Amino acid sequence: MSVYIDHVGVTEHAPLELVQSLQYGEGAFETIRVDAKQGIEWCDAHWARWVEGVNYLGIDVESKVKMEDWIHAIEVLAMNLGFTSDWMIARPQGLITSEGDFRWWIQWSEGVKWQHPLHIGRVPTVPLPDEYKPASLKLNMMSYYRSAERLARSQGWDHPVLCTKDGMISESSRANLFWIKGAQIFTPSTKCIPLHGVVRSALIDWIHPQKDFEIVEVEAKFEDLLGADGVFLSNSLQHLVWVDAIEDHVFTKLTLFDDLTDRFKLAIPYTSITTI
Structure with missing residues (x-):
């Protein structure tokens, strides 16, 4: 590197x-x-x-x-x-x-693309409260994320799901969480202290004016993920990534997700660079 x-x-x-x-x-x-x-x-x-x-x-x-x-x-x-x-x-x-x-x-x-099938699961690690590490910032205080990843890998999962001390879904260690129910797309609200991801914010802003999708920021339990039609992750490197399974619960990829992904990619802002 x-x-x-x-x-x-x-x-x-x-x-x-x-x-x-x-x-x-x-x-x-x-x-x-x-x-x-x-x-x-x-x-x-x-x-x-x-x-x-x-x-x-x-x-x-x-x-x-x-x-x-x-x-x-x-x-x-x-x-x-x-x-x-x-x-x-x-x-x-x-x-x-x-x-x-x-x-x-x-x-x-x-850059390395995440591979499928992508498998995630809940771990006991909780995100740091805002008073210790503001969720709006990416600071070099990441040991709890690494701990969560080790716990997930020990269970055979690719990535962990972190919940707050009150049991509300927060985030994964390298991505924000979203889930689909019908035409509604849900994501943990900032009250659940997820990292304020750049793509999370961009996706929320992009969906709001759309007529065929609705975005809802909520406080939700882990069981809400299991009851969803589908789940996906977002971050700046991978954009939007379908989750194939949460623990023992398998999801079939939705055409709605493919449509969402294709259209959202068209909204990515680029800053050109000189490479020659």
């Missing part, structure tokens, strides 16, 4: 001081899909959330780096390293070093 480090440029590995700062959770990050033909997806939304995350850590980030610097860094990575798949992952990190300095860098790696 190669990286672009603020004023240093492209290098094969991140310096140890930056890695150590990440390990202590003193950073904010984004995970961005960069399409080989069309460019950076949802760049404005990722930038806005990253700025909010770094500001939360006490750094006036926009006095130190601009979105144009992000875009330039991604262009340099693309020109130097190229695309080894149809899309790549750009992962900007902003962190505070042990000396109290602000540094930023972007990792560049190959």
Whole structure:
């Protein structure tokens, strides 16, 4: 995995001081899909959330780096390293070093599509309350997600389902949750402290004016997932992904989901980059 480090440029590995700062959770990050033909997806939304995350850590980030610097860094990575798949992952990190300095860098790696059948299941891990980690931000406080993933894998599942301490569905460790019942599409409300995913927000905004879909943000129990016609996940890398099974409950893929996916893809905003 190669990286672009603020004023240093492209290098094969991140310096140890930056890695150590990440390990202590003193950073904010984004995970961005960069399409080989069309460019950076949802760049404005990722930038806005990253700025909010770094500001939360006490750094006036926009006095130190601009979105144009992000875009330039991604262009340099693309020109130097190229695309080894149809899309790549750009992962900007902003962190505070042990000396109290602000540094930023972007990792560049190959995009990998999740495989089917996709199997998820409930684990006892609960998401952190807002007072410990605002759900609107992607901060380097991810150990509970990794714990949830280990528990899921121990059961033979690909991804976990996390519920709040009150038993309400919240999210998965790498994606937001949605489920379909008739023509209605449901997702956990922000009261259930899911990560405010970029694609989650974009999908909700896109569905609202549609005449043949309805989006509903709810507080719901795990059993509501099992009673759905279908379930899918969303994140910035995979877009929308059908869930084939939740524990022992198998779902048959709906044509409504395929229609939703095809139409939503047309609404993705791209920021073009120069790669030659």
